[in-house]
Amino acid sequence: MFVSAGDLEKYSYCPLSWWLSKEHKKVYSEGIEFHRNVEEELKEIKEKETKTRIYxxxxxxxxxxxxxVAITGIAFLYSGLEKFWTYFFIIMALLWLLNSSFFLYRINKVSSFLKPKYERLLLISSIGAIIIAFFAIIFNYPANEDIGRFAEILALIWVAIAxxxxxxxxxxxxxxxxxxxxxxxxxGEIEYIGANREGEEIISEKYGIKGKPDYVLKIDDDYIPVxxxxxxxxxxxxPHVIQITAYCMLIEDKYGKAPPYGILKYKNSEFKIPYEKRWKNRILKMRESIIEDIKRGEAHRNHYNPKKCKNCLRRDYCNERIA
Ligand code: SF4
Structure with a gap:
């Protein structure tokens, strides 16, 4: 059975409050509106970031x-190169080709960590060899002013668009x-948005919990729930620390790497909540209690704090309240 992070949050406040929340479902339009705004702004950031990457x-x-194209245009505007430059380009192209062969030879001998680096070098080196060889050929063509001018105009238009x-x-x-x-x-980059109602739920088979953090950020190599x-x-x-820790557990299972912390944001303040074993264990125990209460078909107050009852959203229909 999967227990949601929202259930854990309510249960940690008072088990009876959690139980009553299932029987008396209330829709808090203010909260829905707040999360809808968060979702819209995050989506807008994500879309704009994708657009800039494409640009x-x-x-x-x-x-x-x-x-x-500009260099090609120059080649056609002027007559063929002196022999020296032709040889120069050919020798340079051969050197770059030699360089590529070296990277190709080394690529199977280096560790997997260095492999992507060598692949990039091989690509750059090969493209360099092709470009230089291309110039060696182009600069030997007889001059052609029409092609030359066309190439220069095309290059200018492309530069203007760029x-x-x-x-x-x-x-x-x-x-x-x-x-x-x-x-x-x-x-930071937005990795996931769960603030909306339709957002995909994250499920942890390992811990038996599920939930939708408002969003997940990718900061360096870490995935941070917020x-x-x-x-x-x-x-x-x-209760909010419990909720954010539950999200950290979901992230740990989903991405295979424990986040160092989760972020809890209030209207005018923000807290980094360290992802700690003691909180994790508390959540696992709480999950077991929730399942036991569901099986038993009842839950009860577990505190003697009148302040909690005073601030409780379910106090109107609670027969165990102490304030
Ligand atoms: S009023 Fe008090 S006892 Fe009742 S659900 Fe709320 S916190 Fe629990």
């Missing part, structure tokens, strides 16, 4: 191609930075 690829492609895209990327990046700062460090609360507290509340 950046176009910019790189257009810059490299326009440079090649510039427009570049300014667009700068503009969008500023908007992203402004919005992002509210939710995460600038280097829970946003519309309320304002100056210190982390116990």
């Amino acid at each position: 950046e690829k176009y910019i790189l492609f257009l810059s490299v191609s326009s440079s090649l 510039n427009i895209l570049f300014y667009r990327v700068v503009y969008i990046s500023d908007i992203i930075a402004e919005k992002k700062i509210k939710y995460m460090p600038l280097k 829970e946003e609360k519309s309320a304002d507290f100056t210190s982390p509340k116990y």
Whole structure:
């Protein structure tokens, strides 16, 4: 049986409150609206980041191609090269080819950690050899002003498009930075959004729990769950610590790596909750208690704190309240 992080949160406040929440389901429109706004803003950040990544690829492609086309144009505008330069290009192309052969030879001997690095070097070296060989051929063609001018105009148009895209990327990046700062460090990436009702639930077979963190950030190599609360507290509340730790357990199982902490955000404050074994064990015990209560068909108050009852959302229909 899978117990949700939301159930764990309610149960940690008071088992009876959790039980009553199942019988008297209340819809808190304020909370739904708050999470809908979070979801929309996160989606917008994600979409804009995807757009800038696509633009950046176009910019790189257009810059490299326009440079090649421009050099080709120069080659056609002027007559064939002196023999020295032809030999120079051919020798350079051969050297780059030799370089590629070296990387190809080494690639099967290096560790898997270095392999991607060698693959990149091999690719760069091979492309370099092709480009230089291409120039050696082009510069030996007889001059042709029409082709030369056409190539120069084409290169100029591509550079102009690359510039427009570049300014667009700068503009969008500023908007992203402004919005992002509210939710995460600038280097963080949104990995998952669960703030909406339709968001995919994360299930942990290992721990027997499930849930949807508001969102998960990828910061360096870590996946960090974040829970946003519309309320304002100056210190982390116990049920919320339970909830964020449950999300850390889900992340650990999903990504195969334990997050160092989860982030709990209130209206005007933010806390990094370390992912600790003692909290994890407490959750596992709590999960067992929940399953026992479900089997027994009842749950009861487990505290003597009138303050809790005073602030309880289910006090109107609770017959065990002490305030
Ligand atoms: S009123 Fe008190 S005893 Fe009843 S559910 Fe709420 S916290 Fe528990």
